[in-house]
Amino acid sequence: MRTIRFLLQKEFRQIFRNRAILAMVIVMPVIQLLILPMAANYEVKNINIAIIDNDHSSYSQKLISKITSSGYFKLTGYNFSFKEAFRLIETDDADLILEIPRGFERNLVRENGQKIFIAVNAINGTKANLGGVYLTGIIKDFNGEVRLQLVPPAKFDRTLSIDIASSNWFNPFLDYHVFMVPGILAILVTMVGGFLAALNIVKEKEVGTIEQINVTPIKKHHFILGKLIPFWVLGNVVFTLGLIVAWLIYRIIPVGNIFLLYSFVSVYLLAVLGFGLLISTFCETQQQAMFIMFFFMMVFILMGGLFTSIDSMPDWAKAVSQFNPVSYLIEVMRMIILKGSGFKDILRQLGIIALFAVVFNGWAIFNYKKTS
Amino acid sequence: MNEPVIKTNKLTKRFGGFIAAxxxxxxVDQGEIFGFLGANGAGKTTAMRMLCGLSIPSSGQATIAGFDVYKQTEQIKKNIGYMSQKFSLYEDLTILENIRFFGGIYGLSDRQLKTKSEELIDKLGLQNEAKKLVASLPLGWKQKLSFSVAILHEPKIVFLDEPTGGVDPVTRRQFWDLIYNAADNGVTIFVTTHYMDEAEYCNRISIMVDGKIKALDSPANLKASFGVGSMDEVFYELARGAKRSD
Known part of the structure; x- marks a missing residue:
């Protein structure tokens, strides 16, 4: 125990003397939590649309103004030929082309129907896809209005239709901040903890101080604990700062038990720090450790269920994400913060993360060699 | 006579096809100052790392303070001090913090730590610098500090790997005063060096060439047997046959 006391004293002194670490731990999470949730928004706005109006009728004008006033579209071209409009897609000035054919109004009134043409620039997949869906929705809506006007109510064709009314639980207004903030916080905690741990032992190797440690009778698990505990404390500081930002800026207050949340994050931090320490026992330079950690972080984050839902991944990817600690944290954070899940609900995730913690730290202790 | 504190028999270290030692x-007997000489790349550091329990030998036997270098590396570490070629105290800690940290790791009590660190700072004349970061010290002082830290826990043997490299002659002299002082207290000194004047300070020296020990005796006997007047000449006679260089 005495040894650990001396190790902790040393480690904390070094941390508090290193401004870069303090900045990483305090400033970075706050700034990122302020910026990222605003930007990382699934809602697509500002879809650039080019419209070719071959009809120039009052109905076509009505449709155009309906589209532009929806708030999702920005009219970037009002053209006379498809060729001209297509050039806008080629130069990336337009995401969608809507072509209103000649005789649009006439056919709508007389023949009770008219086809219109939409071309989508599929290079930006999400934007194009959602843009197409929004536009179809608007046109359908327009269609409904027109039919009401043109067709006398008596003759109204009552085609059977099922209307879906959905309500969103746990995030009633589909506020993306509510969805993103816990996830981004999860990633921040992972990044800060993982990188700090991965770089620390390697730094001692680079500077040469590890040699002076290795020649002492220090126990391996004492040394690893001496590294683990300070970063565990820092990880909890990052997490607490994140919760404060979430509360002050986004008004997100965990619905569930805050102690349960901290308990899970505490175990999770042991796992992710253990992973970082494990990497640092394999590397000789900070550069190596950085790149390896970066590789795993990319995989963990992109497959962690924050940006794309794990449920919609192919089976092999789902299998991989079973081994991704980040996916469990994101899941549990959302469960506790948004849904108010209790201890029993997160028991499975807690067990798996505890297992990760034991394996990574045990492996790190095993792999740290005082004698080569 | 006591049992020797360092005893090796055909100790060998291979790195792939390369035989470093x-x-x-x-x-080496207790209280001796044993000089370990050799050109760059002769295998001095490799040999020393095996003796310190930092590196497991490929073959041969060795005991340090009675402990086996294969199986009892951690017991060896309790009984030795080590000062590596590269300065390896914490630059971002103060002198006092470094002393207390390493003392604490070796299991000194709080009272021992207090008296020892005061003694040490007095001895080195670092009263004004005790609370400064080690990074701000000149090299000579750093070396003296690392030596003092290496013998803080009163080890039986202290291993010094080129302790005076890059240090001015006056500081080197002071450094050797520290070494003599420790040897007078019964600490066995195992020291590698490139400086032949320092070799003269040792009780006995060994000279390594291409991983092998080519000569081992007191400086006076070595000079006599080679029929030369200085250690420089002895070293030159032996080392010029070397095939390896760094």
Missing amino acids: DEITFT
Whole structure:
């Protein structure tokens, strides 16, 4: 125990003397939590649309103004030929082309129907896809209005239709901040903890101080604990700062038990720090450790269920994400913060993360060699 | 006479096909100042790392303070001090913090830590610098500090790997005063060096060439047997046959 006391004293002194670490731990999470949730928004706005109006009728004008006033579209071209409009897609000035054919109004009134043409620039997949869906929705809506006007109510064709009314639980207004903030916080905690741990032992190797440690009778698990505990404390500081930002800026207050949340994050931090320490026992330079950690972080984050839902991944990817600690944290954070899940609900995730913690730290202790 | 504190028999370290230390056999008695000489790349550091329990030998036997270098590396570490070629105290801690940290790791009590660190700072004349970061010290002081830290826990043997490299002559002299002082207290000194004047300060020296020990005796006997007037000449006679260089 005495040894650990001396190790902790040393480690904390070094941390508090290193401004870069303090900045990483305090400033970075706050700034990122302020910026990222605003930007990382699934809602697509500002879809650039080019419209070719071959009809120039009052109905076509009505449709155009309906589209532009929806708030999702920005009219970037009002053209006379498809060729001209297509050039806008080629130069990336337009995401969608809507072509209103000649005789649009006439056919709508007389023949009770008219086809219109939409071309989508599929290079930006999400934007194009959602843009197409929004536009179809608007046109359908327009269609409904027109039919009401043109067709006398008596003759109204009552085609059977099922209307879906959905309500969103746990995030009633589909506020993306509510969805993103816990996830981004999860990633921040992972990044800060993982990188700090991965770089620390390697730094001692680079500077040469590890040699002076290795020649002492220090126990391996004492040394690893001496590294683990300070970063565990820092990880909890990052997490607490994140919760404060979430509360002050986004008004997100965990619905569930805050102690349960901290308990899970505490175990999770042991796992992710253990992973970082494990990497640092394999590397000789900070550069190596950085790149390896970066590789795993990319995989963990992109497959962690924050940006794309794990449920919609192919089976092999789902299998991989079973081994991704980040996916469990994101899941549990959302469960506790948004849904108010209790201890029993997160028991499975807690067990798996505890297992990760034991394996990574045990492996790190095993792999740290005082004698080569 | 006591049992020798360092005893090796055909101690060898291979790195793949390269034999860094080749069947080294020697003994060192308690309280001796044993000089370990050799050109760059002769295998001095490799040999020393094996003796310190930092590196497991490929073959041969060795005991340090009675402990086996294969199986009892951690017991060896309790009984030795080590000062590596590269300065390896924490630059971002103060002198006092470094002393207390390493003392604490070796299991000194709080009272021992207090008296020892005061003694040490007085001895080195660092009263004004005790609370400064080690990074701000000149090299000579850093070396003296690392030596003092290496013998803080009163080890039986202290291993010094080129302790005076890059240090001015006055500081080197002071450094050797510290070494003599420790040897007078019964600490065995195992020191590698490139400086032949320092070799003269040792009780006995060994000279390594290409991983093998080519000569081992007191400086006076070595000079006599080679029929030369200085250690420089002895070293030159032996080392010019070397095939390896760094």
